[in-house]
Every structure is written in C-alpha cells, then in structure tokens.
Amino acid sequence: MVGDVHGALGSLRTLLQRARLTDFEDNWLGDGSVLVLLGDLMDRGPDGLGVLRLVQRLEAQAQQAGGQVISLLGNHEVMMLAALRFRGGRRVGGDPYGLYTYWKENGGHLRDLSQLEPADLEWLEARPAMHLHSDWLLLHADSGLYLRLGESLSRVNELAAAMLRARTPETWVDFLNAFAERELYSAEDGQEQAAGTLRAFGGRRLVHGHTPVFVLSGAPAGPLMSPHRYAGGLVLGLDSAMAYQQGAGFMVRLDDDAGRLDSVEYSGVLETIYLTEPGLDVALAAAAPADRPGR
C-alpha cells in the first residue's frame, strides 16, 4: 500500500522492487498480491505521466497474474481533469474560477497534461473514491468529503464519478474544495469521526494519504518516517511525502484481519508493528457496523 506518489517515479519503482512486487524492468512479480495506491499519482514531482503509465501497466499485468492493483481517486486527479476541461476557456471566460491556474499553482506540470491520451482520461475518470478491501477502508483524503457525499460506499463512488462528468465549473470547485480539506481525524473528535466513517462505509480501520505523516504526527520530516497511527488506532496515515525529499518514501504491507501491520521502510528495514493500543477494543466495537457492505 502506497500513499501519495506525486510524480516521484524513481521512488515508486524502488519501493515496488524492494517489496518484490516488481522486477527491475518494472514488471509485476506480485502474483496474487493486491497493490493499493491511495491517489495523487501526479503533480509536484518530476514524472506524473510516468507514474500513471506504470500503474496502468501493473494493473493489467497483476490482473493477468491473479493479483490486483487498486488506484484511488485523489484531489490531484480531479484537479488535472478540471484543468484539462476548463483550460481552453481561459480567454473566453470559460474558466471563471481559475481551475487551470489552481492546478498549475498546486504543482501541475504542462508536460504531463499535454501528453495525456483519451485512454488516460477514461482511466482517471474511472478511479474509485473509496474502496473496501477486507477490513480496511481505503480513501485518499482525511476530509469530511466522503461523509457529505453519500451514505454508502457505492453511493460515494457514484457521486464522485458523476462530478467528474459535470459541465458546470461550480460543481468542480465545490468538489475540489471539499476534497482539499484535511485533518478530520486529528481533530478533537477525530476518533468519533473515524468511527462514524467506518460505520457508514464499512471496514474496521481506515487508511488515508493526502496529509503527510510528518504533518499528522508533528514529527520532523526525514528518511525515518513511518506510518502514523492515530484516532484510537482506527486510522492509519500513509502519505510519506515521497516527492518532497530524497529517501523519505515508504510503503506498508497490511494483513487481512486489520490487526497487524508490516511496514516496509524505504531504507530496506522490515519492521512489524502490532496495532494493540489500550482502548482499541472499545473503539473497534463502536466502529463495527452490523450492516457492513460487502459482508
């Protein structure tokens, strides 16, 4: 499972190779493994298009091998689609809210945008906003967007997809503003928010990217960063900000009962962490829905 890649193709390749999910020519080695990317594949870093193409290729290869690649919708995927849709209208007032500029100012690279092909757009528009894998609820942002969008996981995904087809710039602006919110689960009522999110959409724990772990934890950024567990152990922040600094990326391996986490550090150190903080059982009982979708 990988957080925000943001165009850091070199770091992503290194992580996948160290996790034995790909070989040195970037071909899928993972057999039946499931690789999750939490959104924000592009912008900021040097090669967003390269990341996009690698993920698309691995998705096809994994499927052939009986594995799976799950790549979520991040706000930068939405920003890029908005920039594409509205950039032509700049001079004729067709981009009244400056969606193209918003994307550019948030790390958008024209060389990525200009090389996108129709198949890439279709692929981007098909990204799910949320996914439930085993007991893990996967989403991009620690934002209230999902709870405001819909009451079930499939409804959230339907509405997010519908927004990507909207013609009105206001719809895109609202979507992007809500998507850009952060730190919902680090607020005072963060554990309640996390439990409410899990009750609504299923899963026993929630994993997100979007807000770097050094921001969530208040720890200094550096190569020894690791996943941030918080909100009573219900939430795992995985954005290692790999595009911002050399050697700062990590990916994690999660087991299926959401009880154990193996962390594969960028440095190559393999570390196993057990999620057994005091009070966790109480939080889990509060979070366990009777009508979990997919069960």
Ligand SMILES: [Mn+2]
């Ligand atoms: Mn993001």
